[in-house]
Amino acid sequence: MKLIGSLTSPYVRKIRVMLLEKNLPFDLVIDSPWEPSTHVSDFNPLGKVPALVTDEGETLFDSNILAEYIELLDVAPPHAPKFLPADRAAALRIRQLVMLADGIADAGVAVFLEIKRPVDHQDANWLARQHGKILRGLAALESRASASTWLAGEEMSLADIALGCVLLWLDIRVSTLKWRDDHPALSRLVATLSARPSFQNTIPPA
Ligand SMILES: N[C@@H](CCC(=O)N[C@@H](CS)C(=O)NCC(=O)O)C(=O)O
Known part of the structure; x- marks a missing residue:
């Protein structure tokens, strides 16, 4: 199996x-588009x-198609963890949360590209629109994270x-956001995830 991607993309890191x-x-x-x-x-x-x-x-593309494919693989070692439940209704609810996280990544990428432009060429309305998506997304995820x-x-x-x-990517690419300050449950959850070898082994280069 060959995965094509960059070392910084949050969508690639997910896979x-x-x-x-x-x-x-x-x-x-390694290939950056x-x-x-x-x-x-x-x-x-x-x-x-x-x-x-x-x-x-x-050849398959889109991280969520890849995730589905990987879940379907019967070559997975015995006892390999499942990340999407077999129950379709439960899986749909998880996919919804995945889309929320990915939507924050999409808005984050839009912000990252915009703030790379010279300041007098940046569109403040566009930036505010994308920030709104990120902040509302974080609020919804914070309430989920504090419940379980x-x-x-x-x-x-x-x-x-x-x-x-996505949140570890925001730390690097939209570092002014400082999402940890207002999202203690997300902050705890990301600290737990960061300690896992899978996250340790995929830290983006500086
Ligand atoms: N929905 C896609 C999003 C993938 C995506 O936007 N990847 C970025 C890298 S962070 C990219 O390749 N951008 C290049 C472009 O938009 O031309 C997925 O989940 O795979």
Whole structure:
């Protein structure tokens, strides 16, 4: 299995963490879609990472499709943890939380790209709109995190992995946000996630 992605993307990290947690072997092909020499669009017409080439040679893209695929793999070692429950209604609720975390990542990427522009070219309304999405998303996730051990109850799920990846990415790319100050439950949860070997082994380079 070959995973194509950058070392900084929160969407790619979600899949790397998942594969490490399940102890599934994979080759990471480092490729940033922002570099002129990128080959990402050979794997994903949308030119985004992550993409995955399966052992059978099929190419898949979008982190959530990859997550579904990895959950379906019957080569997973015995007792490999499940991050999406077999129960479809329970899985739908977890996917909803994953989409919230990913939506924060989408808005965070929009902010990151905008604040890279010269200050007099930045669109304040656009930035405020994206910040609103991030702050409302964080508030919704904080209320979930304060109600149980993990975001969706007493078992770690894909929602927790997605959450950890996006909030740790915000620390680096939108560091002015200081999300920990107002979100103690999320802060605790991310500290727990950060201590896991899967997160330790995927820390983005400085
Ligand atoms: N919904 C996609 C989002 C992927 C995404 O936006 N990846 C970013 C990297 S952080 C990217 O490749 N951006 C390049 C572009 O938008 O052209 C997923 O979950 O895989």
